[in-house]
Amino acid sequence: MLRRTFTSPPLLRRAPPTSLSVDDDVSERISVDAGAMAEAIAKQRGVPNGDAVLEEATIALSAVLTNAVEVHDNEGRALGIAVFDHIFSWINHSCSPNACYRFVLYSSSHSEEAKLGIAPHLQMNGSRVSISSSEFAKGGLGYGPRLVVRSIKKINKGEEVTVAYTDLLQPKAMRQSELWSKYRFVCCCKRCSALPSSYVDHALQFLKDMADRRLTECIDDIGVSFCIEVKPDCIFMLHPLHHHSIKAYTTLASAYKVCACDLLSVDSETYINQLKAFDMSKISAAYSLVLAGATHHLFNSESSLIASVANFWTGAGESFLSLSKSSGWSMCVNLGLIIPNIASAMKFKCTKCSLMDRFRAGMLNGQIKSADFENVSNEFLHCVSDITQKVWGFLISDCQFLQSCKDPIISSWLMSTKSSSTVNVEVCVNKTNMRYTHESENSVSLGHEQTYADHAVACIFHLGLHCLAYGGLLASICYGPHSHLVCHVQNVLEREKNFFS
Ligand SMILES: C[S@@+](CC[C@H](N)C(=O)[O-])C[C@H]1O[C@@H](n2cnc3c(N)ncnc32)[C@H](O)[C@@H]1O
Secondary structure (H helix, E strand, C coil): CCCCCCCCCCCCCCCCHHHHCCCHHHHHHHHHHHHHHHHHHHHHHCCCCCHHHHHHHHHHHHHHHHHCEEEECCCCCEEEEECCCHHHHCCEECCCCCEEEEEECCCCCCCHHHHHCCCCCCCEECCEECCCHHHHHHHHCCCCCEEEEEECCCCCCCCCCEECCCCCCCCHHHHHHHHHHHHCCCCCCHHHHCCCCCHHHHHHCCCCHHHHHHHHHHHHHHCCCCCCEEECCEECCCCCCCHHHHHHHHHHHHHHHHHHHHHHHHCCCCHHHHHHHHHHHHHHHHHHHHHHHHHHHHHCCCHHHHHHHHHHHHHHHHHHHHHHCCHHHHHHHHCCCCCCCHHHHHHCCCCCCCHHHHHHCCCCCCCCCHHHHHHHHHHHHHHHHHHHHHHHHHHCCCCCHHHHCCCCCCCHHHHCCCCCCCCCCCCCCCCCCCCCCCCCCCCCCCCCCHHHHHHHHHHHHHHHHHHHHHHHHHHHHHCCCCCHHHHHHHHHHHHCHHHHC
């Protein structure tokens, strides 16, 4: 980990610092910052600040700019940046990569620094560092979190291994702009060069330029990338696969979850707070399912999205499991309904898909064959879609926006966009013609009979189990069976005593 050290990183990538000198602004910034670094290095070492020190600082800074990756902890929080050795640093970028990477933190009951494997502080001799930066760099090898690169697609002998340097759920223009501003290259990968653009890129950027600009202006104004009605005379409906929508679902799923927790932490006794928190948890779970469903749809066309989709299904699974256990169900009493029986819900066995049984049988060894994976996926989607239909109305009853979504999983409104070059869903100004409300015949509403409430809890609980197990399966393929996400899913499911028994 790079933490206030002025070292030339150990084994540098081949990319020379001059690769950044094409742009005056950037080279100007590098030379100013390298000058400041050189001054600090010279002061620390008590040596004159000459050309050699400046060169060392410039190389170090350029190496960081070209090679550094953001390190995340197991919960996905950014911890800082690190430069790894050449085996990793030589890997180029693709927007349809065949590999992904994850960090392995040391399990330590001690300090955060020990967990991250941060090198111990340098021995100071008065105000001078007693070892040179290159000695430190050598000694620094072996410190920092481990990094594991795994293939996510079949890689033929001689084929280049690539990873993603940017968020793959961004449309082409955004990816290209980020790659240019951070790394100074124009990506010419298969996905970027596809003409016409790939289905996924088409879907992520559904809006026409003009509308997109107007919408972006509005979004900038209000600071939230999800709006239906921005001004009284101006209503936008975003296609659910648009990148703004995906960002918005992510924000909303977590915002509703945080708000629900906050409400309960302030006062969990007050009836009105409990009711609001329960409603918010329902909406959060609904958004997380829309997010998983939408990105899964994109994943069908772009398999390198597997890591994102694994996280979304897992997130949805956790939301549903937590909702099924919510104390908010006790409100059913106050609403004149009967408290559902969670114990009986847990005994429910899924007879329609083999995912759960395979999961119990230890399928997560990362060795699943592609035909088998397709079978499991199809069964899972049908099963989850089926369960969703029964509770969707209940989940979205307090969310006006989601009421226009009939089916967050496999939906005709998503499929219909797939092959069309003339996009049939656009921004609608001054009208809301995207109402695709659907009343499921077999939907469960919290009616007046115990069986309904029981059934709702059972469905939500089983949605949770399915989404978690599937998220775990995807995670085992892309991150490996011993990755944090897979272990986490297994731990959560193991806590459901009836699941493994
Ligand atoms: C981490 S290095 C990758 C290894 C580097 N290509 C090398 O040979 O040392 C990142 C740099 O590689 C180059 N690079 C990576 N992916 C690329 C791509 N898809 N197209 C063009 N250049 C790329 C860019 O110059 C970028 O700043």
